[in-house]
Amino acid sequence: MSGIAKVAELAGVSKSTASRALTGAGYVSESTRARVIAAAATIGYVPSTSAVSLATGRTRTIGVVMPYVNRWFFAEVLEGIQEALLEHGLDLTLYDAKPGSAGRRRIFEDFLARKRFDGLIAVGLEPADDELERMRAIDRPLVTVVGEDPSTSVVAIDDDHAVRRATEHLIALGHDSIVFLGGGAGSNWAHVDRRRLDGYLEAMADADLGDHVRHVPSDVSLPGGYAAAVDLLGGARRTPTAIVGVCDEVAIGAIIASRRLGIRVPTDLSVVGIDDHEYAEMFALTTLEQVPRSQGLAAVELLLAHIADPDHAPRQVRLQARLVMRSSTAPPATHETAAVGDMRVQRRRFADE
């Protein structure tokens, strides 16, 4: 005999009473409760989670599906989720669903169907239609971080608005030659990135800069931003006076590229990002701050509400991004522009080589 039965025996009560005493459900006199708890403590009783799950139908586990864990945003959200779950005593099972991978297929086809969780948090998934279907089919509360679907709860920032503000900041400074850098490389247009591009487009249009609009695609990563910026800034073609990065990683890549090319930031080139990435400070990047960690926390709270009350209506939590001014932006260098432009072409080779 083991488990709760042993505790019961030790305390001289029945299993039912022991269970009630330990879980706090139902009436137990104070004295027996104390005895049961003491008994549990002496044998170091820990309930079997599978038995509990089988009996209650709850797993006390939350599933998290995300396409990357090695990118800043995702890692931060994950840490936020973990922190909140730890607080609530819930386990976190991770499903790393890399776009196009065999693993991802298995996750959607097999793993999710096992329902080893009371609820699911999907972070930046961009699910295909059949994937979305499967997530629906599992009949567990679902909260999305960075998502579209108005029929499920969503936590996200207002991307459109954030980029709009970033762009307007540049325009207010006097820039008109502003490039939107990142996203749309190959066939990969993530919804977020698209939405951010829209924010840029709108801000430009509103300022009558519609024909100055220019999007330069890149991988949405630091090296991706770097590579694209080297092409953009190192080329003989007219270079912009300002860049809006689709996210901080891309923006920072652009700053690094600028430095290597001998282009001074912000004197010759202004750069804004979106995120407030952990490296933003170090590159003095002006950016629109979002706090993915808090988004993770918020997602957990929302999900728990859904679990507690299945009829809880879907909620869209759209956070407002705050402008963090650092020193990667300045007014364009009006007079010297031409001269500097010339110089720049001459030193197309990396500045520190």
Next chain:
Amino acid sequence: MSGIAKVAELAGVSKSTASRALTGAGYVSESTRARVIAAAATIGYVPSTSAVSLATGRTRTIGVVMPYVNRWFFAEVLEGIQEALLEHGLDLTLYDAKPGSAGRRRIFEDFLARKRFDGLIAVGLEPADDELERMRAIDRPLVTVVGEDPSTSVVAIDDDHAVRRATEHLIALGHDSIVFLGGGAGSNWAHVDRRRLDGYLEAMADADLGDHVRHVPSDVSLPGGYAAAVDLLGGARRTPTAIVGVCDEVAIGAIIASRRLGIRVPTDLSVVGIDDHEYAEMFALTTLEQVPRSQGLAAVELLLAHIADPDHAPRQVRLQARLVMRSSTAPPATHETAAVGDMRVQRRRFADE
């Protein structure tokens, strides 16, 4: 009625037979097996994991404990582990045990004791004694990635040897003023970092450079390396001709700092790292390559062996790091050293400001 009972009914067999047919344990005639499988398919049968766990004692889940998920090495290991587990159809539950956090305490005190996993992988944990004790106490196979303990299985690179090679590479190039950058900031000496420092110390001693030895502590992160390098290289004090970073993040931070200070890499300063970080290429960083993703895979395979055979002897898998030559290292600039040194002092302000 539901679950396997329904499948059994549909196939016109008993639960036992259905179970055998589905799990492949025990004899079932081909024809009945086919019928059972068909029946399962028509109702979309998915076994209840809690019931299976309760009956078999196996959770088909692996626990992963790590102190960070937002650092390159850890994220990569995690992805490697996930990939391997997906392959095997196993779930991954994550325990993010930030040093000193309340969550960490709960993980070790409560979460692990629940044993919701068939085995545990601990990555770079640096557990306190009581924590180690608790991990032992849970009586589940344990594999460590980046660890010490010879009594448990370990997957890691030979850190000492890797840094030794990095240092020797610099020495062979003609450097003698070599700084070891990173680790040991505040009271945080991680074992790995300490071991890496040892490698440096040994290489220096072997080359009779014992009194040129110099360790500059820093946070083990990119901004940490950057900040420390700015101090080190921007100061009036004699600056080294070469730096060994405790890891690539620190090394890259140093490169970024150098560029800002107008110090050319590798002309004025050589830099080597350990890792082959995702950004190493972009900074042309010469480094000792380790592949954390493979370490994650290896850890899983090792763990599964332990689970399959509880008597499997502990194994220490020490991988050899490969030197990846890029262009952050070169012979020291012998003649111009003094002149350059002077210049450097003059332009202590950031080069692009």
Next chain:
DNA sequence: TTGAAAGCGATACCAC
């Protein structure tokens, strides 16, 4: 080759 029945370790309903 198949079926009946006994667990696995909890919860929860229903008497007492």
Next chain:
DNA sequence: GTGGTATCGCTTTCAA
């Protein structure tokens, strides 16, 4: 307040 017992969904002897 407390105890007996059915139940959750599956695996696994043991007999047939």
